[in-house]
Amino acid sequence: MGTLPVEGREEVKRTNEIKMAIPLLEVIDIRGKDVTADALLAQRELADYIVGRGGHYHFTVKGNQARTLEDLALYFQDRGKRPPDYVEPTPPDHGRIETRQIWTTTELSDYLRFPHVGQAFVVERQSMEKRTGEVSSEIAYGITSRPPEQAKAQRVLKVNRGHWVIENSCHYILDWTFDEDRSRIRTGYGPENMTRLRRFAIGVIKSKGGKSLPQKMRQLACRVRLVFDYLRMTENSGARQGRN
Helix, strand or coil: CCCCCCCCCHHHHHHHHHHHHHHHHCCCCCCCCEEEECHHHCCHHHHHHHHHCCCEEEEEECHHHHHHHHHHHHHHHHHHHCCCCEEEEEEEECCEEEEEEEEEECCCCCCCCCCCCCEEEEEEEEEEECCCCCEEEEEEEEEECCCCCCCCHHHHHHHHHHHHHHHHHHHHHHHHHCCHHHCCCCCCCHHHHHHHHHHHHHHHHHHCCCCCHHHHHHHHCCCHHHHHHHCCCCHHHHHHCCCC
16 A cells, blocks of 8 residues: 655654555455555554454564564564474575465464454565575564464465565565665655656556566667557557567
8 A cells, every 4th residue: 555645754654554544445345355464554443444344454563563573572482493384485586495484373362462363473484595595584473363264374374475475566676677765856745756657657567468577668768659659559559469
């Protein structure tokens, strides 16, 4: 979910994002579905709302829910003493070999100061760069309203990974293809408007079914006529219809 174009400090924009979560969900049928969110939206009010409409939440927990994060970290600190509930090796991607492990528990469901917790979990992702052999590890804590009868560890991990696939499919392109972090547009509505334009461009190219978004962007860069043909905005665009 995007931030609203408001002036002021970054925390003001984040606050607006939290307030907009429920109105955005109002138009979506979430009954029986998993609603995933990163740590910013791990809010009690949102949890109550999702469960109240018959859905299930899947939240990442970080420092904005400090007490919950502390409890999860304390409980799972000795996870290495027992085997994970599920291990998922993933195919080599972008020169990396990754393995994800997940541990789950229901012992904290009634203890955590958070509504409707069905189970808590920790995901450990280990990644090795094939070229250098360098190994890195990341840990993410989370909670879900689905109890184990509805979501075994394998499903919880699948939902968790699905959330970050969606996040990364857009943010990775923004960071690396558009080099958004080094943008010098910093005042007024400029940053938000440019982000919207970049996301719109990503959506257009993806809707055409192209295999490589960066490759297509390089092909179209500074070639106005080719852009018009690609968008089928010229008389002879039909002849190019099959080209992605």
